[in-house]
Amino acid sequence: MPNEKKQCEHYAKLCAVLEKNENYQKFKAYADRILALGNDSLEKTIAIAVALCLVCAVLVSFAAVALKPLQINNKELDMKQNILDVAGLLEPGSDIDAAFAEKIEAKIVDLETGDYVESINAGDYDQRKAAKDPAQSIAIPKDKDIAHIRIKAKYAKVFLVKEAGAIKSIILPVNGYGLWSTLYGFLSLDPDGQTVQSINFYDQAETPGLGGEVVNPNWRALWKGKKVYAETDQPSMDKGLIAEADMGEPALSLIKGVVDNSKPGSQYQVDGLAGATLTSTGVTNLIRYWTSKEGFAPYLSKVRTVKRGVS
Numbered sequence: 001m002p003n004e005k006k007q008c009e010h011y012a013k014l015c016a017v018l019e020k021n022e023n024y025q026k027f028k029a030y031a032d033r034i035l036a037l038g039n040d041s042l043e044k045t046i047a048i049a050v051a052l053c054l055v056c057a058v059l060v061s062f063a064a065v066a067l068k069p070l071q072i073n074n075k076e077l078d079m080k081q082n083i084l085d086v087a088g089l090l091e092p093g094s095d096i097d098a099a100f101a102e103k104i105e106a107k108i109v110d111l112e113t114g115d116y117v118e119s120i121n122a123g124d125y126d127q128r129k130a131a132k133d134p135a136q137s138i139a140i141p142k143d144k145d146i147a148h149i150r151i152k153a154k155y156a157k158v159f160l161v162k163e164a165g166a167i168k169s170i171i172l173p174v175n176g177y178g179l180w181s182t183l184y185g186f187l188s189l190d191p192d193g194q195t196v197q198s199i200n201f202y203d204q205a206e207t208p209g210l211g212g213e214v215v216n217p218n219w220r221a222l223w224k225g226k227k228v229y230a231e232t233d234q235p236s237m238d239k240g241l242i243a244e245a246d247m248g249e250p251a252l253s254l255i256k257g258v259v260d261n262s263k264p265g266s267q268y269q270v271d272g273l274a275g276a277t278l279t280s281t282g283v284t285n286l287i288r289y290w291t292s293k294e295g296f297a298p299y300l301s302k303v304r305t306v307k308r309g310v311s
Protein backbone atom coordinates (compact mmCIF):
# COMPACT_ATOMS: atom_id res chain seq x y z
CA MET A 1 0.00 0.00 0.00
CA PRO A 2 2.64 2.59 0.87
CA ASN A 3 4.18 1.81 -2.49
CA GLU A 4 0.94 2.49 -4.34
CA LYS A 5 0.55 5.77 -2.45
CA LYS A 6 4.06 6.76 -3.45
CA GLN A 7 3.29 5.93 -7.08
CA CYS A 8 0.12 8.07 -7.01
CA GLU A 9 2.06 10.99 -5.53
CA HIS A 10 4.74 10.58 -8.17
CA TYR A 11 2.11 10.52 -10.94
CA ALA A 12 0.40 13.62 -9.55
CA LYS A 13 3.73 15.46 -9.44
CA LEU A 14 4.44 14.47 -13.05
CA CYS A 15 1.02 15.74 -14.14
CA ALA A 16 1.61 19.03 -12.33
CA VAL A 17 4.94 19.50 -14.10
CA LEU A 18 3.41 18.66 -17.48
CA GLU A 19 0.50 21.05 -16.92
CA LYS A 20 3.01 23.86 -16.48
CA ASN A 21 5.02 22.88 -19.56
CA GLU A 22 4.38 25.15 -22.56
CA ASN A 23 5.11 22.49 -25.20
CA TYR A 24 2.81 20.02 -23.48
CA GLN A 25 0.04 22.60 -23.49
CA LYS A 26 0.58 23.20 -27.20
CA PHE A 27 0.53 19.45 -27.88
CA LYS A 28 -2.64 19.03 -25.81
CA ALA A 29 -4.37 21.86 -27.66
CA TYR A 30 -3.36 20.29 -30.98
CA ALA A 31 -4.58 16.84 -29.90
CA ASP A 32 -7.90 18.27 -28.71
CA ARG A 33 -8.34 20.08 -32.03
CA ILE A 34 -7.53 16.94 -34.04
CA LEU A 35 -9.87 14.75 -31.99
CA ALA A 36 -12.68 17.27 -32.44
CA LEU A 37 -12.41 16.93 -36.24
CA GLY A 38 -14.78 14.61 -38.10
CA ASN A 39 -13.67 11.04 -38.84
CA ASP A 40 -13.58 11.74 -42.59
CA SER A 41 -11.06 14.57 -42.13
CA LEU A 42 -7.76 13.99 -43.97
CA GLU A 43 -5.77 15.80 -41.24
CA LYS A 44 -7.24 13.58 -38.53
CA THR A 45 -6.57 10.41 -40.53
CA ILE A 46 -2.92 11.37 -41.08
CA ALA A 47 -2.41 12.50 -37.47
CA ILE A 48 -3.90 9.28 -36.06
CA ALA A 49 -1.80 7.16 -38.45
CA VAL A 50 1.40 9.00 -37.43
CA ALA A 51 0.53 8.67 -33.72
CA LEU A 52 -0.15 4.96 -34.17
CA CYS A 53 3.21 4.48 -35.95
CA LEU A 54 4.99 6.29 -33.12
CA VAL A 55 3.30 4.19 -30.43
CA CYS A 56 4.11 0.96 -32.33
CA ALA A 57 7.75 2.04 -32.85
CA VAL A 58 8.12 2.75 -29.13
CA LEU A 59 6.54 -0.63 -28.26
CA VAL A 60 8.78 -2.55 -30.71
CA SER A 61 11.92 -0.75 -29.49
CA PHE A 62 10.97 -1.43 -25.89
CA ALA A 63 10.35 -5.13 -26.62
CA ALA A 64 13.67 -5.41 -28.50
CA VAL A 65 15.62 -3.86 -25.61
CA ALA A 66 13.72 -5.63 -22.83
CA LEU A 67 13.95 -9.07 -24.49
CA LYS A 68 17.64 -8.82 -25.43
CA PRO A 69 18.94 -10.58 -22.27
CA LEU A 70 16.40 -13.36 -22.79
CA GLN A 71 17.52 -13.76 -26.41
CA ILE A 72 21.19 -13.94 -25.40
CA ASN A 73 20.38 -16.49 -22.73
CA ASN A 74 18.39 -18.65 -25.14
CA LYS A 75 21.18 -18.49 -27.73
CA GLU A 76 23.71 -19.65 -25.15
CA LEU A 77 21.41 -22.43 -24.02
CA ASP A 78 20.94 -23.56 -27.62
CA MET A 79 24.71 -23.63 -28.14
CA LYS A 80 25.21 -25.71 -24.99
CA GLN A 81 22.48 -28.08 -26.15
CA ASN A 82 24.24 -28.54 -29.50
CA ILE A 83 27.57 -29.23 -27.83
CA LEU A 84 26.01 -31.78 -25.48
CA ASP A 85 24.26 -33.32 -28.48
CA VAL A 86 27.44 -33.73 -30.55
CA ALA A 87 29.17 -35.16 -27.48
CA GLY A 88 26.36 -37.74 -27.16
CA LEU A 89 25.51 -36.39 -23.71
CA LEU A 90 22.13 -34.82 -24.36
CA GLU A 91 19.41 -36.42 -22.31
CA PRO A 92 15.80 -35.42 -23.01
CA GLY A 93 14.34 -33.31 -20.23
CA SER A 94 17.65 -32.77 -18.48
CA ASP A 95 18.91 -29.43 -17.18
CA ILE A 96 21.11 -28.18 -20.05
CA ASP A 97 23.04 -25.63 -17.97
CA ALA A 98 23.79 -28.13 -15.22
CA ALA A 99 24.79 -30.91 -17.63
CA PHE A 100 27.05 -28.56 -19.58
CA ALA A 101 28.74 -27.22 -16.45
CA GLU A 102 29.28 -30.74 -15.14
CA LYS A 103 30.48 -32.49 -18.30
CA ILE A 104 32.00 -29.97 -20.71
CA GLU A 105 35.17 -27.96 -20.42
CA ALA A 106 35.72 -25.05 -22.84
CA LYS A 107 39.28 -24.16 -23.84
CA ILE A 108 40.78 -21.52 -26.10
CA VAL A 109 43.26 -22.73 -28.69
CA ASP A 110 45.77 -20.73 -30.71
CA LEU A 111 45.16 -22.15 -34.18
CA GLU A 112 48.66 -21.42 -35.41
CA THR A 113 50.56 -23.13 -32.59
CA GLY A 114 47.92 -25.54 -31.36
CA ASP A 115 48.56 -24.41 -27.78
CA TYR A 116 45.93 -23.57 -25.21
CA VAL A 117 45.59 -19.85 -24.48
CA GLU A 118 45.03 -19.59 -20.75
CA SER A 119 44.95 -15.77 -20.72
CA ILE A 120 41.51 -15.70 -22.37
CA ASN A 121 38.45 -16.68 -20.38
CA ALA A 122 36.75 -19.33 -22.51
CA GLY A 123 33.35 -18.51 -20.98
CA ASP A 124 33.45 -14.96 -22.34
CA TYR A 125 35.01 -15.72 -25.71
CA ASP A 126 32.81 -15.64 -28.81
CA GLN A 127 34.72 -17.12 -31.74
CA ARG A 128 32.20 -15.99 -34.37
CA LYS A 129 32.39 -12.42 -33.07
CA ALA A 130 36.19 -12.59 -32.94
CA ALA A 131 36.29 -13.70 -36.59
CA LYS A 132 34.58 -10.42 -37.54
CA ASP A 133 37.05 -8.29 -35.56
CA PRO A 134 40.17 -7.42 -37.61
CA ALA A 135 42.26 -7.30 -34.42
CA GLN A 136 41.30 -10.85 -33.49
CA SER A 137 41.15 -12.48 -36.91
CA ILE A 138 43.27 -13.50 -39.85
CA ALA A 139 42.45 -13.20 -43.55
CA ILE A 140 42.75 -16.61 -45.20
CA PRO A 141 44.81 -16.62 -48.41
CA LYS A 142 42.57 -17.42 -51.39
CA ASP A 143 44.46 -20.57 -52.36
CA LYS A 144 43.99 -22.00 -48.86
CA ASP A 145 40.39 -20.94 -48.36
CA ILE A 146 38.75 -24.18 -49.45
CA ALA A 147 35.88 -23.64 -46.99
CA HIS A 148 35.17 -20.20 -48.55
CA ILE A 149 35.04 -18.34 -45.25
CA ARG A 150 37.62 -15.61 -46.09
CA ILE A 151 38.53 -14.91 -42.44
CA LYS A 152 39.01 -16.92 -39.28
CA ALA A 153 39.52 -16.01 -35.63
CA LYS A 154 43.12 -16.43 -34.41
CA TYR A 155 41.83 -18.33 -31.43
CA ALA A 156 39.25 -21.08 -31.52
CA LYS A 157 37.00 -22.28 -28.73
CA VAL A 158 37.11 -26.05 -28.37
CA PHE A 159 35.21 -28.20 -25.91
CA LEU A 160 36.47 -31.25 -24.07
CA VAL A 161 34.59 -34.04 -22.40
CA LYS A 162 36.71 -35.58 -19.67
CA GLU A 163 36.26 -38.60 -17.48
CA ALA A 164 38.54 -39.08 -14.49
CA GLY A 165 40.88 -36.46 -15.98
CA ALA A 166 41.20 -38.23 -19.34
CA ILE A 167 39.82 -36.71 -22.54
CA LYS A 168 36.85 -38.64 -23.93
CA SER A 169 35.78 -36.27 -26.72
CA ILE A 170 37.32 -33.32 -28.52
CA ILE A 171 34.66 -31.02 -29.91
CA LEU A 172 35.78 -28.64 -32.64
CA PRO A 173 33.81 -25.71 -34.05
CA VAL A 174 33.70 -25.83 -37.87
CA ASN A 175 32.23 -23.61 -40.55
CA GLY A 176 32.23 -23.32 -44.28
CA TYR A 177 30.12 -22.33 -47.27
CA GLY A 178 27.57 -24.74 -48.74
CA LEU A 179 25.33 -23.70 -51.61
CA TRP A 180 23.26 -20.88 -50.09
CA SER A 181 24.82 -20.30 -46.72
CA THR A 182 27.71 -20.66 -44.34
CA LEU A 183 27.17 -23.79 -42.28
CA TYR A 184 28.24 -23.64 -38.63
CA GLY A 185 28.63 -26.81 -36.65
CA PHE A 186 30.60 -28.97 -34.30
CA LEU A 187 32.72 -32.02 -35.07
CA SER A 188 33.31 -34.38 -32.20
CA LEU A 189 36.39 -36.62 -32.30
CA ASP A 190 37.78 -39.44 -30.20
CA PRO A 191 40.85 -38.57 -28.10
CA ASP A 192 42.97 -39.92 -30.98
CA GLY A 193 42.05 -36.73 -32.87
CA GLN A 194 41.26 -38.95 -35.81
CA THR A 195 38.04 -40.91 -35.32
CA VAL A 196 34.71 -39.13 -35.68
CA GLN A 197 32.19 -39.47 -32.89
CA SER A 198 29.54 -37.16 -34.34
CA ILE A 199 28.80 -33.99 -36.26
CA ASN A 200 26.03 -31.44 -36.05
CA PHE A 201 25.18 -28.21 -37.83
CA TYR A 202 23.38 -25.70 -35.64
CA ASP A 203 23.23 -22.79 -38.09
CA GLN A 204 22.73 -23.15 -41.84
CA ALA A 205 20.28 -22.04 -44.51
CA GLU A 206 20.52 -24.80 -47.12
CA THR A 207 17.29 -25.96 -48.74
CA PRO A 208 15.19 -28.12 -46.40
CA GLY A 209 15.01 -31.66 -47.83
CA LEU A 210 18.16 -31.11 -49.97
CA GLY A 211 21.25 -29.48 -48.44
CA GLY A 212 19.24 -28.94 -45.26
CA GLU A 213 19.45 -32.72 -44.69
CA VAL A 214 22.77 -32.02 -42.92
CA VAL A 215 20.63 -31.93 -39.77
CA ASN A 216 19.00 -35.31 -40.43
CA PRO A 217 19.90 -37.66 -37.52
CA ASN A 218 20.06 -40.67 -39.90
CA TRP A 219 22.66 -38.96 -42.07
CA ARG A 220 24.57 -37.69 -39.05
CA ALA A 221 24.74 -41.28 -37.72
CA LEU A 222 26.75 -42.28 -40.82
CA TRP A 223 29.70 -40.24 -39.55
CA LYS A 224 30.39 -42.33 -36.46
CA GLY A 225 33.73 -44.13 -36.66
CA LYS A 226 34.90 -42.39 -39.85
CA LYS A 227 38.53 -41.20 -39.98
CA VAL A 228 39.45 -37.61 -40.75
CA TYR A 229 43.14 -38.11 -41.65
CA ALA A 230 44.68 -40.52 -44.13
CA GLU A 231 46.55 -43.11 -42.15
CA THR A 232 50.19 -43.10 -43.11
CA ASP A 233 52.01 -46.37 -43.73
CA GLN A 234 54.58 -45.43 -41.09
CA PRO A 235 54.99 -47.71 -38.07
CA SER A 236 52.21 -47.14 -35.61
CA MET A 237 52.69 -45.10 -32.44
CA ASP A 238 50.58 -47.64 -30.62
CA LYS A 239 53.41 -50.11 -31.12
CA GLY A 240 55.84 -47.56 -29.67
CA LEU A 241 57.87 -47.41 -32.87
CA ILE A 242 57.67 -43.68 -33.50
CA ALA A 243 57.86 -40.77 -31.08
CA GLU A 244 55.08 -38.56 -32.34
CA ALA A 245 51.67 -39.08 -33.80
CA ASP A 246 52.06 -38.67 -37.52
CA MET A 247 48.81 -38.35 -39.37
CA GLY A 248 48.51 -37.89 -43.10
CA GLU A 249 46.52 -35.17 -44.84
CA PRO A 250 42.81 -34.60 -44.22
CA ALA A 251 41.07 -37.32 -46.18
CA LEU A 252 37.42 -37.41 -45.19
CA SER A 253 34.95 -36.65 -47.96
CA LEU A 254 31.33 -36.95 -48.87
CA ILE A 255 30.89 -39.10 -51.97
CA LYS A 256 28.06 -39.24 -54.49
CA GLY A 257 25.84 -42.17 -53.56
CA VAL A 258 26.17 -44.72 -50.80
CA VAL A 259 29.46 -45.78 -49.23
CA ASP A 260 30.37 -49.46 -49.55
CA ASN A 261 31.79 -50.08 -46.09
CA SER A 262 33.50 -53.28 -47.21
CA LYS A 263 35.81 -51.39 -49.59
CA PRO A 264 39.24 -50.07 -48.59
CA GLY A 265 39.13 -46.31 -48.07
CA SER A 266 35.49 -46.36 -46.97
CA GLN A 267 36.64 -45.25 -43.52
CA TYR A 268 37.23 -41.81 -45.09
CA GLN A 269 33.89 -41.65 -46.87
CA VAL A 270 30.40 -40.53 -45.90
CA ASP A 271 27.29 -40.73 -48.13
CA GLY A 272 26.70 -37.47 -49.97
CA LEU A 273 23.31 -35.79 -49.58
CA ALA A 274 20.93 -36.86 -52.34
CA GLY A 275 20.24 -34.02 -54.81
CA ALA A 276 22.59 -31.74 -52.89
CA THR A 277 26.04 -32.27 -54.34
CA LEU A 278 26.97 -28.63 -53.82
CA THR A 279 26.18 -28.66 -50.10
CA SER A 280 27.96 -32.03 -49.82
CA THR A 281 31.07 -30.57 -51.46
CA GLY A 282 30.85 -27.65 -49.03
CA VAL A 283 30.76 -30.06 -46.09
CA THR A 284 33.75 -32.00 -47.43
CA ASN A 285 35.65 -28.76 -47.87
CA LEU A 286 34.86 -27.37 -44.44
CA ILE A 287 35.86 -30.60 -42.70
CA ARG A 288 39.08 -30.77 -44.70
CA TYR A 289 39.83 -27.11 -44.00
CA TRP A 290 39.31 -27.34 -40.25
CA THR A 291 41.30 -30.57 -39.95
CA SER A 292 44.15 -29.12 -42.04
CA LYS A 293 47.19 -27.19 -40.80
CA GLU A 294 45.12 -24.02 -41.32
CA GLY A 295 42.63 -25.34 -38.80
CA PHE A 296 43.04 -27.79 -35.93
CA ALA A 297 45.85 -30.06 -37.20
CA PRO A 298 48.52 -28.41 -34.95
CA TYR A 299 46.19 -28.67 -31.95
CA LEU A 300 45.14 -32.27 -32.57
CA SER A 301 48.75 -33.26 -33.07
CA LYS A 302 49.56 -31.77 -29.64
CA VAL A 303 46.60 -33.49 -27.98
CA ARG A 304 47.84 -36.85 -29.32
CA THR A 305 51.40 -36.14 -28.22
CA VAL A 306 50.39 -35.12 -24.70
CA LYS A 307 48.06 -38.09 -24.42
CA ARG A 308 50.93 -40.43 -25.21
CA GLY A 309 53.18 -38.66 -22.74
CA VAL A 310 55.78 -37.61 -25.31
CA SER A 311 56.06 -33.99 -24.28
Ligand SMILES: Cc1cc2nc3c(=O)[nH]c(=O)nc-3n(C[C@H](O)[C@H](O)[C@H](O)COP(=O)(O)O)c2cc1C
Pocket: 179, 180, 206, 207, 208, 210, 211, 212, 273, 274, 275, 276, 277, 278, 279, 280
Ligand atom coordinates in the same frame (compact mmCIF):
# COMPACT_ATOMS: atom_id res chain seq x y z
C1 LIG B 1 15.09 -24.63 -55.36
C2 LIG B 1 16.37 -25.43 -55.36
C3 LIG B 1 17.06 -25.57 -54.17
C4 LIG B 1 18.25 -26.29 -54.12
N1 LIG B 1 18.92 -26.42 -52.96
C5 LIG B 1 20.08 -27.07 -52.93
C6 LIG B 1 20.83 -27.19 -51.73
O1 LIG B 1 20.44 -26.73 -50.64
N2 LIG B 1 22.02 -27.84 -51.78
C7 LIG B 1 22.51 -28.37 -52.96
O2 LIG B 1 23.61 -28.91 -52.94
N3 LIG B 1 21.81 -28.31 -54.07
C8 LIG B 1 20.61 -27.68 -54.10
N4 LIG B 1 19.90 -27.60 -55.25
C9 LIG B 1 20.36 -28.36 -56.41
C10 LIG B 1 21.57 -27.74 -57.04
O3 LIG B 1 21.19 -26.68 -57.82
C11 LIG B 1 22.29 -28.80 -57.87
O4 LIG B 1 21.43 -29.19 -58.88
C12 LIG B 1 22.62 -29.98 -57.03
O5 LIG B 1 23.49 -29.60 -56.01
C13 LIG B 1 23.27 -31.08 -57.84
O6 LIG B 1 23.27 -32.22 -57.00
P1 LIG B 1 23.04 -33.68 -57.59
O7 LIG B 1 24.13 -33.85 -58.58
O8 LIG B 1 23.15 -34.58 -56.39
O9 LIG B 1 21.67 -33.68 -58.19
C14 LIG B 1 18.73 -26.87 -55.30
C15 LIG B 1 18.03 -26.72 -56.51
C16 LIG B 1 16.86 -26.02 -56.53
C17 LIG B 1 16.13 -25.87 -57.82
